[in-house]
Amino acid sequence: MSEIRVNPLSVLTWNKLELNYAKMGVDAALKAEDGPRENNLPEGVSFKGALDDAAYAKWLADNGIEYVKEAVVAGKYPMPEEQALPTGMGAEVDKLLADKKVPAILYEVSKTIEPPLRFDYTYSDGDAVLENMIIHVRKGCEITLILNIGGEAGSGYVGHSLKLFLEEGAKLTLVRLQMLPKGFQYFEDAGARLMDRAELKYISLQLGSAKTYLGACFDQWGYESRLWAGLGYIGLKDSFLDHNFVDTFRGKKTVGVMRFNGVLMDNAVKVSRETLDFRQYCTGADGDEEEDLLVLGEDAVNKANPMILGEEEDVSGRHAVSVGRLSQDMLFYMQSRGIDEIKAQELMVRSRIMQLASQIPDDELKKNVERYLDRLYCDRENCPSPC
Amino acid sequence: MAEARKDSPIDIAEDRKGELLADVERGLYDFKEEEREEDFYKVDEGLTEAIVRRISEEKHDPEWMLDFRLKSLKIYNELEIPDWGPPIDGLDMKHIVTYVKPKTGMKASWDEVPEDIKNAFEKLGIPQAEREALAGVGAQYDSELVYHNVRKDVEAQGVIYTDMESALTGEYEEMVRSHFMKLVPPTDHKFAALHGAVWSGGSFVYAPPGSKVEIPLQSYFRLNAPGAGQFEHTLIIIDEGADVHFIEGCSAPKYNVANLHAGCVELFVGKNAHLRYSTIENWSKNMYNLNTKRAICEEGGTIEWISGSFGSHVSYLYPTSVLKGDHSHGEFTGVTFAGKGQNLDTGAKMIHIGKNTSSFIDTKSICKSGGISTYRSSVEIRKQAEGSKASVNCGSLMLDSISRSDTVPAMDIRTDKADVGHEAKIGRISDDAVFYMMSRGVSEAEARAMIVSGFANPVSKELPLEYAAEMNNLIKLEMEMG
């Protein structure tokens, strides 16, 4: 496997910490996802074509999305990578898509669609697939889109890149549920631009693949645009997860909330970068980010770098991290109701994931997640109550 | 759609020309004593083996120290400058004078100190502070200590407080040799290597088991020569059960050429010992402050850092606590105020190695008039550090929107048996608070200054009264500037 550099930190720090970026292996056999793109689309959602590089550039230009050379660079901070629509994983993923000639599948939403739209991706052993998708939500339109990613036992490599463009007043709820088998490597990139009063709710649940890279960059250009982003994951034995979430506040009175709920078991490794980036003139912006990590594995490794970058005085930004075992107080409370330690752990794992899963507007998928959680503890030793 | 963005609040080119620096007024710290060439001995500008040998010779180093210096020089030449922090392009080592020796020996009586140097310190209130509140004082002028005095009752406990040069050649040579740059090896980074090559001056403290120095020991560093570097070394060894508070103050007048401070502080805190290390740093705004401070704690030991960073053009400063012994404890309380033309990259590092170790970081960053303030930290909890607790709390206050404030707190946690909490906030002075205070008859400027002082209160309340007053005075000066 060759390697590319992904998940760059917005502001560099000590190299020794190995947090400035991640190196991700790339399978030489990767190719574009194929299959029908127009089936079962509701009225108001249209497939606008598979864009090659030139067509993607034109789409960007038509929508006024262009690369902004950032003038504000304090010290030797690296220039943001050259992406017109920046993504969390960075420019090298875009380059990978171009190298592998993976077209961008463009969907346009031109009506408010009530029932959630769901795309199922089911992968098989040996697959090495890249998906590249653009969701363009037109002015004032609303939609819920669920990407359900799973597969049969085996191994493979799956990468999903997603670009989101929300015009004025558009609302998008996007769910990415990944339940691939352990043998798969997975990456999931996202870049979103939110215009005036646009609202994005972004939920990513990672319950599969033992090697996972995630990136998301939310560029809040629009006045009063709002973001709510949540990531939930469970790191099992021998798993690795690396993520980079960036919320960039540019418009006035923008609001961004990010929640990270994680669990690390056994020797799971997690590296995370969470950034609230307040750009000059984003007066009245409000950013709030929280990481809640439950560490249940003796050999687990947890690296994090939650940053707040500020160029604008009139903002309010906060981030909070809580990392550790099940707290003694919580354990005492649970036990006082007759719940033993293992069960209490299970409930706390469940709580962290269900906080996000309960927001998936799809009962079947919600049940899948619950079943996954049931199995998780039943497969472990000392299950106190076989299900 | 892509609107043109305003230019950078900090134009690096501008401050190279020195224009930006020229209009910064720093009140009482900015006086300079005219130095007559014949009163001082300087080595040539730049850094060569010949210069390092000359410094060593001038200082009558023992042989091993000369070797150490030459080894460090070699390492210096091999290491790259850091690629992650504020720019230090303005610092040209070819033009830094690494050694400036006042032509006076070290005095134990204030009256014997030459008049011009005495004037400089008198203006800073040094001997006065000693009379009032200090157990011992050392004063360094450029590269050498010019004055040193310790109170009798402190001496009687067997506490040694002397200049590094005396320690190096006296009865403590072995102790110095076995500790000197063992905690901060020259290989640590380029400026640690530089320090190893050209260090001069600084203090040595040894507190024997059980000794308690109830009033602080103090060192004051003054860099008066233009275009010079100061490379003092502070080595403090606190033996089992002892308790010491050490204060350092730093200042320099402003010049339109770059000055460099690359000091090194090594603190060894013994079993159940306690050391508080306080710093009020107010270097002039042409200073590159690339300082390295590190402490190691044995079982049950406590290190407390109190740090106020106000001066310098560029700072890289991250006092590190190595919590090696079980149940050892590290605390860092700091405030950084970056005004016009300043890029201050400050923070702390905590390394948990022993079991049941705990650390606590509480910092406040303030930026104003285009200043850049970066809070940078790392908390490392090693696998064996079971039962450890770490807490990081950082606040940023931005006083306008041409300044910049970044918070870059990294964590690396390798055990499940640890509890780590982190909280950071960024914000501005609330209009409501200003309005409230004005409604009680306080002017707006005063209200804002009071709010900023209040924000920095966690640091000032940890300082002895005179230093807290000095810090509040610095905040007031900064608020009135620019």
Place this chain on the structure above:
Amino acid sequence: MAENILKIQGLHAGIEGEEILHGLDLEIAAGETHVLMGPNGAGKSTLGNVIMGSPVYNVSAGSVIFDGEDITKDSVDVRAKKGIFLSFQNPLEVPGLSMEAFLRNAIRERTGKPVKVFAFKKKIEETCKLLDMDPSYVERDLNVGFSGGEKKKAEIFQLLILEPKLAILDETDSGLDVDAVRTVSKGVDIFKQRGGSLLIITHSTRILDALKVDKTHVLVNGKIVKHGDASLVDEINTGGFAKYTEG
């Protein structure tokens, strides 16, 4: 059932390096309602926590016998399964876990059997009705965003669902609105009617008004200095603890 549901003998307990309870004796007969009163810092909450087995406190001497069994060394969940319930002054919040799911799990843990969905739902509904609580309450995340009064009500709700033998209510009526006090009193009353034993730890007496109290104990400086009947409550209401704290 043993004659005494709870028997505490010569109990010494405290936190690291500091003893709080200095040789405490207490007996509660099955079905009785006892009140433990005492000034601030007397060790009242410590006693409740020690009976529940909180790991914060060490027991250095003495024993706690519950329903004829020595439970001094039992873990917290084992005690709970045997039938002890402690209401928390600050019950913990668990986002993502509904109260219903929490209770279902707790019952499954107690019985070791899966919970019968229909019966469980019915019990929840009935209990809501008994306490005059909105059923939507149980679907909310456990204690998340609950007001002080709601948290107390939720604790009483749990008490009625879990059906322990002994309930220790720790200052259950402190700082509550009238509505919450009513719910708590009602719940406690139902629990009592069902044959439950109670130890109510308090320094005020609002929920006691409607309740038949069998015995009252006064705890001062880690020791019970006075055992009495219900009239002791009134006596303390008028005279305070001064009489017991002097000398």
